[in-house]
Amino acid sequence: MAGAYKKLDTVEAEPVNTSFTYKDDPTTVDSLNSKPNHETAASNTPPNEEEHAESSIEPANLGAHAFEPESDNEELAFSSTSLNPIVDGEDEFRIDDDRFTREKPVWNDVKFAIFFLVVFLAFTVTSMIFTIKHIEEFANESSLNSTLPNSAFFQFKTILLIIFISLVSFGVSVLIFILAGKNSAKFTTVGLRVISGIFVLASISGIFVGQIGMSLFYGLIATGIFFIIFKYNPLISLAATIMNVVITVLKKYPSTALAALIGFFSSIFFAAILQIAVGCAYISFGFHSDGSPRFDGDGNITSKVTASLIFTIVFLNFTGLYIIDVLKNVMHVTIGGIYGTWYYTESTFEGMPKRECSGSFKRAMTYSFGSVCYGSLFVVIFQVIAIYFIINNNGFIGTVGSLTMKGLGIGVGYFNLYAYSFVALYGVEMIRSAKSTYSFFKQRGLQAILNDFIIGSSMGFYCIIASIFSVLITYIYLTIFKRILGLTDDAFYPLLAYSFMITLNITSIMITTVISGSSVFFFALNKDPAVFQESNPFEFQEISRCYPKVLTKLQLEN
Numbered sequence: 001m002a003g004a005y006k007k008l009d010t011v012e013a014e015p016v017n018t019s020f021t022y023k024d025d026p027t028t029v030d031s032l033n034s035k036p037n038h039e040t041a042a043s044n045t046p047p048n049e050e051e052h053a054e055s056s057i058e059p060a061n062l063g064a065h066a067f068e069p070e071s072d073n074e075e076l077a078f079s080s081t082s083l084n085p086i087v088d089g090e091d092e093f094r095i096d097d098d099r100f101t102r103e104k105p106v107w108n109d110v111k112f113a114i115f116f117l118v119v120f121l122a123f124t125v126t127s128m129i130f131t132i133k134h135i136e137e138f139a140n141e142s143s144l145n146s147t148l149p150n151s152a153f154f155q156f157k158t159i160l161l162i163i164f165i166s167l168v169s170f171g172v173s174v175l176i177f178i179l180a181g182k183n184s185a186k187f188t189t190v191g192l193r194v195i196s197g198i199f200v201l202a203s204i205s206g207i208f209v210g211q212i213g214m215s216l217f218y219g220l221i222a223t224g225i226f227f228i229i230f231k232y233n234p235l236i237s238l239a240a241t242i243m244n245v246v247i248t249v250l251k252k253y254p255s256t257a258l259a260a261l262i263g264f265f266s267s268i269f270f271a272a273i274l275q276i277a278v279g280c281a282y283i284s285f286g287f288h289s290d291g292s293p294r295f296d297g298d299g300n301i302t303s304k305v306t307a308s309l310i311f312t313i314v315f316l317n318f319t320g321l322y323i324i325d326v327l328k329n330v331m332h333v334t335i336g337g338i339y340g341t342w343y344y345t346e347s348t349f350e351g352m353p354k355r356e357c358s359g360s361f362k363r364a365m366t367y368s369f370g371s372v373c374y375g376s377l378f379v380v381i382f383q384v385i386a387i388y389f390i391i392n393n394n395g396f397i398g399t400v401g402s403l404t405m406k407g408l409g410i411g412v413g414y415f416n417l418y419a420y421s422f423v424a425l426y427g428v429e430m431i432r433s434a435k436s437t438y439s440f441f442k443q444r445g446l447q448a449i450l451n452d453f454i455i456g457s458s459m460g461f462y463c464i465i466a467s468i469f470s471v472l473i474t475y476i477y478l479t480i481f482k483r484i485l486g487l488t489d490d491a492f493y494p495l496l497a498y499s500f501m502i503t504l505n506i507t508s509i510m511i512t513t514v515i516s517g518s519s520v521f522f523f524a525l526n527k528d529p530a531v532f533q534e535s536n537p538f539e540f541q542e543i544s545r546c547y548p549k550v551l552t553k554l555q556l557e558n
Contacts, residue, residue, distance in 0.1 A: 141288060192458050199221045200222045389401035415441070
């Protein structure tokens with residue numbers, strides 16, 4: 001079924017002092033025209049958003065309309081059928097099963113998508129060359145010191161036991177997030193207080209063991225958390241409300257967690273390939289697989305650092321890390337697309353699309369893929385420079401240079417978290433998204449950082465608690481049925497470690513989903529607060545109580 005979109009004026013139920021215009025869904029135009037008090041007419045040229053000063057937000061009668069942000073030269077049409085931009089008011093959307101198909105697709109930053117494909121092919125060929133030649137030696141050097149015998153691992157009862165442990169870990173992880181959604185305020189407050197105490201203990205321990213630098217680092221983190229708890233308590237309430245909204249959407253649309261799961265395993269897979277390729281490359285140049293030098297019988301070093309070695313290791317790390325970062329960001333844009341779709345369309349007559357996850361993933365892998373590849377490039381450059389410092393200089397300069405580059409990489413990566421949120425919401429190119437994100441951080445950056453810190457810290461603590469609880473359940477089960485299962489001590493403790501790690505990974509995936517969702521939600525909330533005010537008035541009132549600045553609409557550079 002195809003439909004044309006007509007641009008309409010806002011419905012004048014109440015005076016609204018904003019620069020918003022709205023767009024009717026084509027499937028509901030006739031029904032709207034047949035109802036009283038819902039007259040629509042073609043609108044004039046939309047006002048320029050930059051010409052409006054920040055204004056207080058009043059309730060807007062959205063009804064079946066979806067928000068349509070504007071700019072100088074093109075409109076970002078955010079309709080109930082697409083998150084992608086519509087250029088010059090053209091009717092270029094059509095409705096199908098997932099309602100995200102465009103008759104005139106806009107492919108952003110295509111040259112960077114092509115660059116990624118070249119990098120992917122180069123990494124594949126190079127890694128295969130080194131791996132095929134030296135995989136046997138790599139396997140011998142990197143053999144795991146597992147106490148679980150291979151013969152026991154493939155026994156049927158052991159496989160069932162591992163499945164049982166995985167189910168326990170999954171159940172505990174889900175339980176933690178259900179509790180977080182039911183009482184997010186208490187969940188966040190208790191988590192922050194306990195984790196601040198842990199940092200205090202870590203700081204004191206650092207003094208006793210002589211690690212003064214580490215002690216100061218942990219002490220600063222603990223001080224910052226205490227300062228937030230006792231000085232800026234409304235910030236905790238705001239973060240708790242945002243977390244509650246995000247988890248509610250996650251429970252309602254579990255495909256968001258599925259997207260995070262696929263992205264997580266894809267990143268792990270390529271990280272393993274990168275580790276093997278780098279290890280085999282070291283072996284090829286006369287080093288051990290971990291990069292340590294070899295010695296002859298007299299104790300003399302036989303391994304030499306050459307320009308070829310440095311180039312090969314840097315090249316493999318650049319290409320491999322680039323692929324991994326792109327995969328992570330594709331996952332974030334996919335999750336962000338789901339949350340953006342919910343933010344703008346759930347309260348409309350049409351509601352959410354039938355396949356919100358697949359539609360968001362298709363946009364991330366098509367229209368926005370070049371933008372994802374563009375932004376990831378800057379993060380990887382800093383990471384590779386840090387690796388170069390470590391390889392070329394193991395002294396003080398190498399350490400300081402590596403830490404500096406890693407810090408810059410983390411900063412750029414965090415900036416990209418919100419830049420990709422804007423890409424996921426409005427489907428713009430990376431440069432425009434970066435400009436808008438820069439404006440966002442100038443006006444609301446401190447609050448965004450504090451939100452992510454509070455949510456990440458409190459949820460990180462409970463992830464550790466969930467892992468410990470999962471290990472406890474596994475330990476009780478194995479102790480009771482140890483003789484029946486025929487387990488020895490050699491297999492007992494590796495299974496406990498497996499229980500801890502699988503729970504930690506599952507909860508980490510959920511944290512990633514929540515952080516992605518919260519960044520997208522907070523960006524959209526500041527960009528278009530009237531949308532959330534109309535669809536969720538109670539939550540909006542709570543947010544505005546803790547964060548009055550949300551009542552002034554964010555002004556972005558186009």
